[in-house]
Amino acid sequence: MGERLGCIDAGSEYCPCHLAETNDCLICSQLQGKSFCDCNWSGVCIYQNFHWCGDKKNDMRTVAEGRIMERKKVHEEILLLKLGVTKTLARQLKQPGSYVFLRDPEKPYFFNVPMSIMDANENTGEIHIAVQIVGPKTKALMACKDKILIKGPYWNGVLGIKKLKTTKGENVLLAARGIALAPSVLAIKYLLKNHNKITFIMDPGKLGMVFVHDYIKNLNLETIELNFKEEKGLKDFRNILKKGNYSLVYSAGSDRFHKRVENAIEDMDEDIKFAITNNTHMCCGEGVCGSCSYKTKGGTTVKMCKCQLEPKELLEGRNVNV
Ligand SMILES: Cc1cc2nc3c(=O)[nH]c(=O)nc-3n(C[C@H](O)[C@H](O)[C@H](O)COP(=O)(O)OP(=O)(O)OC[C@H]3O[C@@H](n4cnc5c(N)ncnc54)[C@H](O)[C@@H]3O)c2cc1C
The missing domain is CATH 2.40.30.10 (Translation factors)
Known part of the structure; x- marks a missing residue:
């Protein structure tokens, strides 16, 4: 059995894509050149759709x-x-x-x-x-x-998106630094729609500026400003994490920032879901050019513009140190 991988485009109007035409689909075993059906996709059959499209990909962006x-x-x-x-x-x-x-x-x-x-x-x-x-x-x-x-x-700007989207009526901690404050706004709005209680930690980062105030000022959430690069900031973050009974933590920043957040979660020894922004270099976005190639621990080369990997696996594989 091949590795079970997730594709952000699976089942969307952009599926099947170029990768189906070259037998490199992330999900469908038949569109990986195998002669049997063995996938974990519960949506409309990608193989069948491919045939309906005349053995061609669906529309392109x-x-x-x-x-x-x-x-x-x-x-x-x-x-x-x-x-x-x-x-x-x-x-x-x-x-x-x-x-x-x-x-x-x-x-x-x-x-x-x-x-x-x-x-x-x-x-x-x-x-x-x-x-x-x-x-x-x-x-x-x-x-x-x-x-x-x-x-x-x-859509693949967040890894662990399924966990974020299925979190409802829980306490959620979002931590974002620098320019990565930007993608946090949509995440906050989605989580609020699902009746979650949100603590948003904003680190101005090297830019020294929090530029999202206008976007969140009317939203019902608690905001805290701190600097993760300072010992005090990290200590404060750990305290907030300990006291908040959070079921999901979303981290938006560099991979080193993610690692700091992940380390704090691991020290808690509790089952907290983790989602991160996707920092891979991307150029075509279609799983083809190769700028976002990543070798999984199972040895498969995947394109991170489409592939949903576990944040923990990615950070481990990239050998990120704080
Ligand atoms: C899904 C996603 C969302 C992003 N969202 C934002 C955003 O909202 N605002 C923002 O300012 N930046 C964002 N970025 C990062 C932005 O794409 C890069 O800063 C930009 O590509 C740098 O290109 P450059 O030619 O200006 O600089 P370069 O000199 O090429 O690179 C400067 C820095 O950007 C990184 N980088 C270079 N090329 C890429 C690339 N193709 N993809 C990702 N990182 C790269 C390099 O590691 C380096 O740290 C995002 C990246 C991704 C993958």
Whole structure:
């Protein structure tokens, strides 16, 4: 039996994908070239869908021209963008873990850069994104004045998403640092809809700025600011974790940040669910280009733009130290 892997696109309108055509489907054993059926997918049969599509992949994501409705430079390194998109795309991007590829229309396709959705409004057809300007692709976005290219929707921005989505009426702790405060907003909104009680720990990080206040000010949650890089901050975090009776912890930051949070959870010796933001380098988002390749402990090479792996396995495999 092959490894049981999860695919974020399985059963969506973008499934079956390119990987089915090349016998590299993450889920379906027949679309991995085997002659028998052996999958753990409980949705509509991917193999059957593939045949219905004429032994071809389903529709591909398209590149749309988005309208820049607002651009605010709130920090030397942070640009907040409000983009006008179709209501359908805005609705598809309301899920926690949603992201798109952005690009300056004047630049070639390899300037596509993955960016998390901070907020989305399907009634007005708006999405909000916070960009940290770090290198060539993000610097190129600075040149966009009225228009920007948007490819999406993509959803694998959070690993452990199923745990997040099935948590209802519980106490949840979210910890986010720096630019990763952005994807926390959608996670918070989803968790609140499911009647969870939320503590949101915000670490301004190297940027020294919490830029999400406007997005969470009307939400019912407890917020705490602290710095995980300081001994006191980490100690405070551990105390909050101990006292809160949390059933899920969501970590948004670098892999080292995730590891710090994971270590604190492990020291608790309690069964706490764990979800993290996906920090893999991504370029095509379709499981093809290879920039997000990762070798699982079972020896399978998977593409992390689509594959849902256990946060613990990924951090272990990447040998992340704090
Ligand atoms: C799912 C996802 C969501 C993201 N959301 C946001 C966001 O909301 N806001 C934001 O500012 N940034 C986000 N990022 C990170 C952003 O994509 C990178 O900072 C960007 O790709 C850097 O490109 P660059 O050419 O400007 O800089 P580079 O000089 O190429 O790299 C600068 C830094 O970004 C990392 N990086 C480089 N290429 C990638 C890549 N293709 N994917 C991921 N990391 C990369 C590098 O390790 C390095 O630390 C996200 C990344 C992913 C995978």
